[in-house]
Amino acid sequence: METVSLLNPQDQGGMITKYLAPRLDTLNDKTMGLLNIGKNGSDVFLERMEELMREEFDVAEVVRVNKPTFTRPAPDELIVQLANRCDFVVEGLAD
Numbered sequence: 001m002e003t004v005s006l007l008n009p010q011d012q013g014g015m016i017t018k019y020l021a022p023r024l025d026t027l028n029d030k031t032m033g034l035l036n037i038g039k040n041g042s043d044v045f046l047e048r049m050e051e052l053m054r055e056e057f058d059v060a061e062v063v064r065v066n067k068p069t070f071t072r073p074a075p076d077e078l079i080v081q082l083a084n085r086c087d088f089v090v091e092g093l094a095d
Contacts, residue, residue, distance in 0.1 A: 027057040033086030038070040042092030049090050
């Protein structure tokens with residue numbers, strides 16, 4: 001499994017290692033999750049992302065979910081729901 005090392009320039013701590021998610025061979029016939037974090041414009045971004053993905057790929061299904069608030073991380077239940085239902089997820093960040 002491939003890894004990547006991340007450094008936070010604001011942190012006094014050391015380097016952390018994270019595992020990269022396995023890449024899909026194709027997005028055709030896959031379920032796409034769209035996670036709206038609730039920031040201004042993220043709905044516009046996700047709508048356009050869905051349009052572009054459907055133009056380029058034969059996406060089987062789209063699952064849309066909203067974070068309860070953009071000021072906190074997504075609840076574990078929401079992450080589990082997306083992981084169980086979707087092959088890949090796009091998170092909508094905007095402002």
